[in-house]
Amino acid sequence: MANKTLSRTTPYVIALCHQKGGVAKTTTALALAACFAEQGLDTMLIDLDPQGNSTGAMGLNPLTMFHSAADVLLGNGNLVGMSRETGTTRLDIIPANADMLIVDRCLHLRSDFEYVLRDQLQKPGMAHYSLVLLDCPPALGSLATTALTASDLVIIPTQCEYFSMQALKNTLKLVETVRAKTNPALTHRMLVTLFDERIGLHHSSLKQLRKHFPRVVLKTIIGIDSKLRESQLMQQPITHYATHSRAARHYRQLTEELLKYVQS
Numbered sequence: 001m002a003n004k005t006l007s008r009t010t011p012y013v014i015a016l017c018h019q020k021g022g023v024a025k026t027t028t029a030l031a032l033a034a035c036f037a038e039q040g041l042d043t044m045l046i047d048l049d050p051q052g053n054s055t056g057a058m059g060l061n062p063l064t065m066f067h068s069a070a071d072v073l074l075g076n077g078n079l080v081g082m083s084r085e086t087g088t089t090r091l092d093i094i095p096a097n098a099d100m101l102i103v104d105r106c107l108h109l110r111s112d113f114e115y116v117l118r119d120q121l122q123k124p125g126m127a128h129y130s131l132v133l134l135d136c137p138p139a140l141g142s143l144a145t146t147a148l149t150a151s152d153l154v155i156i157p158t159q160c161e162y163f164s165m166q167a168l169k170n171t172l173k174l175v176e177t178v179r180a181k182t183n184p185a186l187t188h189r190m191l192v193t194l195f196d197e198r199i200g201l202h203h204s205s206l207k208q209l210r211k212h213f214p215r216v217v218l219k220t221i222i223g224i225d226s227k228l229r230e231s232q233l234m235q236q237p238i239t240h241y242a243t244h245s246r247a248a249r250h251y252r253q254l255t256e257e258l259l260k261y262v263q264s
């Protein structure tokens with residue numbers, strides 16, 4: 001696929017955010033980043049989670065990373081300088097390391113901390129990238145606020161399960177707060193993940209979600225596929241590890257759906 005660019009001077013920024021853990025934020029960030037790169041778009045994945053799961057799934061060890069997103073958030077480096085190539089063409093990563101725990105605890109003490117990532121993303125060197133994906137931790141603290149302030153679109157991966165729905169309310173509250181205070185242009189969408197066709201509750205929850213949030217729930221639904229777990233274990237994007245799998249197909253379909261937002 002030839003290299004493509006979008007008609008923008010700054011990258012289109014998509015955050016994956018939800019208060020609840022295990023809803024496929026990281027899985028979606030990894031798969032989307034690989035799919036956008038596969039489309040010929042230069043893409044950067046930023047691991048904002050102290051757990052470092054995106055970093056690990058891309059074959060890097062968060063424990064041995066000397067530089068990380070923490071340096072950028074603390075003002076000790078810029079994104080282009082900290083970025084690393086991955087085994088996937090057109091996909092670079094800003095890894096996480098243990099310093100992200102310090103950032104998580106102390107970031108809010110800095111004045112105007114909400115804008116630190118947005119300012120970095122708008123630097124001229126970042127024009128090289130068409131897309132930036134932000135993998136957020138399962139919490140609604142300063143890292144999530146900073147990510148949402150820097151984003152054009154926040155995708156809220158949502159499981160059709162009761163606890164996920166509860167945490168959804170809190171996550172939507174953060175979106176409203178960010179929109180009111182630091183990023184009025186923020187768009188939000190919900191993505192149904194880990195959907196199991198065989199479970200009746202999943203179908204009824206999906207119906208409820210679409211009824212309550214008619215324009216917000218994305219059309220694409222990500223079904224259960226164990227190939228995703230395997231691909232993370234093998235430290236390869238799903239599009240490489242199992243290129244014809246159901247999960248790869250669903251995430252490519254999601255990429256097509258999102259390209260309409262990115263190009264508008």
Ligand SMILES: Nc1ncnc2c1ncn2[C@@H]1O[C@H](COP(=O)(O)OP(=O)(O)OP(=O)(O)O)[C@@H](O)[C@H]1O
Pocket residue numbers: 020021022023024025026027028049051053136137138193194195222223224225226228229232247
């Ligand atoms: N569609 C899917 N089918 C099967 N397994 C999946 C799917 N999506 C994600 N998983 C698995 O579910 C687990 C949780 O996913 P993931 O780590 O992406 O969630 P997360 O929201 O990033 O979690 P955390 O909040 O802890 O960062 C992982 O083991 C992942 O491989």
Ligand SMILES: [Mg+2]
Pocket residue numbers: 025026027049053135136137
């Ligand atoms: Mg994660």
